[in-house]
Amino acid sequence: MTTIQKKIITLTTIMLLVMLTIWLMMTFYNRQSLDKYNGILQRYLVLNDVNETSQQLLTELNNYLTAPSEQIIASIEEHKAELGSNEQEVWSLAHVENQFDITNYINLMDSLIETIDRSIILDRQQDPEAALSEFTDATRITNYISETTLALVDQELKTYDTFYRSIIEQSAALNQFGIWLLLWLTFSLIVVTYTLSRSITRPINQLTEAANALSRGEFDSEVEVDSNDEISFLARTFNRMRININTLISEIQLKAQLEKELQESKLLLQESQFKSLQSQINPHFLFNTLNTISKKAYLEQALETSDLLVNIAGLLRYNLKQLDRSVTLYDEVTVLKQYIDIQRARFTDRLNFFEQIDEQLLTVPIPALTIQPIIENAIIHAIEPNEDGGNIYFRIADQDDRVLIEIEDNGPGMSKEKIEQLLSGSIMPKEGHSTGIGFTNVVKRLRIFYNCDHLIEIQSELNKGTTISLRLPKQRG
Structure with missing residues (x-):
């Protein structure tokens, strides 16, 4: 070639x-x-x-x-x-x-x-x-x-007179020869350049016409180039591309037809799921129902039952919000107290809850549902299995540019291996009963919320209880 x-x-x-x-x-x-x-x-x-x-x-x-x-x-x-x-x-x-x-x-x-x-x-x-x-x-x-x-x-x-005259004549002849030679070279260069450029531009024009036809959707016109260079190879490649595009369009049309049928099937499935959801209990309906029952219990002078229903409704309303929202420590402490009241109604004197809170720190931002799942895990592991119940200590203290939140229990504790696995997220601890939010989920959300690591520390020994410390920045990173 x-x-x-x-x-x-x-x-x-x-x-x-x-x-x-x-x-x-x-x-x-x-x-x-x-x-x-x-x-x-x-x-x-x-x-x-x-x-x-x-x-x-x-x-x-x-x-x-x-x-x-x-x-x-x-x-x-x-x-x-x-x-x-x-x-x-x-x-x-x-x-x-x-x-x-x-x-x-x-x-x-x-x-x-x-x-x-x-x-x-x-x-x-x-x-x-x-x-x-x-x-x-x-x-x-x-x-x-x-x-x-x-x-x-x-x-x-x-x-040397003859020699001088011959030199003059030869110089004149040489000048004339140079002019004719220049004209001949110019003409030859023009002819050869035109021929070479023609052999290059003509196949390119053919390819251009074929590309225009292809852009108009004419996939059946084949490109024929009689040159024996790279453009001929390009023309053959263009023909293969035209055939592949034509095949691909056919496949896309077939796939579009299949997707249309699949979409119709999905719409039917979504319609059936929607009708099925209509038959399920709406959480907001449940929240309103609890409020109604609480008011009725209050009118019937069942004050403890009324307070319990109010706490359950408040807890339900708080849990219905988005987990990625930002709340304050005050909001978290408020819903925590409601949750503790509910658990005290369940465990009575088996649950001993002690709190020590610096009121000046309650405006610090924190992810929603951060403290309650940790307290809930403490109740599940330290209070519920023990017939004599147990103690839970909740503290909020100031540490320079951070807020220290400690949840301490006198439960069975855990090994160092389990602590490392829990912090690294390699195991999934038992999820809470009310929120369905596990400890690993809390750790991940804290790291995302504050955009830093080393926020949580766990100190625990077997049969000596567990202390979980949260050191949270006062300003969100």
């Missing part, structure tokens, strides 16, 4: 190769022309160096004859060495047309050096006239060198 990435990489590679080839050809041509230019320029520079060196030698000889010094002699020797090194470069300029002129040119250079040497020697031998005569010859030779240099340069210009 030819991927889109491969197509783009192939196009890019071809364009890079073409551009690299053109760049190499242009570089090679420019390098050749530049080498020829450098060669010609080097010939002119060599001839110019010979002319300048000969003029400098003549000037320094004149300075020496005027005021001899070792410094001038050193400078003359340096220029003589430079002129001698130029002879090898001048020999490299020789060709068939200037062979004689080059030979004569080199002889003039040698003659100049010899004349300068003779002039210096004669001056040292105290023969100024002869030294001056040699200086005159050196001047004449220097003039010959200058004339010969001009003649050689002129001859070089005539020799």
Whole structure:
């Protein structure tokens, strides 16, 4: 499968190769022309160096004859060495047309050096006239060198005139070739890019049309893409998706039909349950009935029975409220007293209840039905099984930023293992008789209500009673 990435990489590679080839050809041509230019320029520079060196030698000889010094002699020797090194470069300029002129040119250079040497020697031998005569010859030779240099340069210009003209013609042709090549590359790039983009966009357009048809709910139109790349794979995947969606819609329709039938069955079941509930006793009806019986007992002078019914009604009304509501310690203590009065009517002198309450703490918020289930568990385990009854101590005290609530009994107690299991919620203790709320439920609601742990502590030993301590924050977290 030819991927889109491969197509783009192939196009890019071809364009890079073409551009690299053109760049190499242009570089090679420019390098050749530049080498020829450098060669010609080097010939002119060599001839110019010979002319300048000969003029400098003549000037320094004149300075020496005027005021001899070792410094001038050193400078003359340096220029003589430079002129001698130029002879090898001048020999490299020789060709068939200037062979004689080059030979004569080199002889003039040698003659100049010899004349300068003779002039210096004669001056040292105290023969100024002869030294001056040699200086005159050196001047004449220097003039010959200058004339010969001009003649050689002129001859070089005539020799390479054809080359200069060919360079100009080649430059013009190269510029024209570059323009045509640029136009050809631009046209080729446009054609290839259009072809490549067409091979990519045409299948995408087909997929777009198929997606629009799918959005209109036409699930039967199949996508056909004749490319051999990722888009073809995408088209096949799109076709499989179309088939899966069509199948899924059929399944959803069938499931909707089944759910409709199931909903109708649920409605029938709810209707039957509602009719069944209508036949059950309403708790509020029971609460109102207890109030009615309490008033009737009061009118009949059965005061204890009336008070008991009032306490039961108050307890029932308190228990009918939501457990997640926030109440105060005052509300909890009030309903606790009603509950204790009911239990005293049941157990008579077997139940000894002692309370010690700090009245200033009764405004502290607390979850509903927190204290009564704990007292109820104490009655169930410490009072009810014991024929002689037992004692329950209820205390509310201030502990800085917390409220200490203690419920203590002299019952059979419990082991440390059971205490740990009770606090961790791994066991479910026996639920209360009246509220149906167990100790574990109280622990969980306290932790949720105050948003913290370590609120409850249990101290107990077997046959030594149990003390449950609640340390509750004065402000809800």
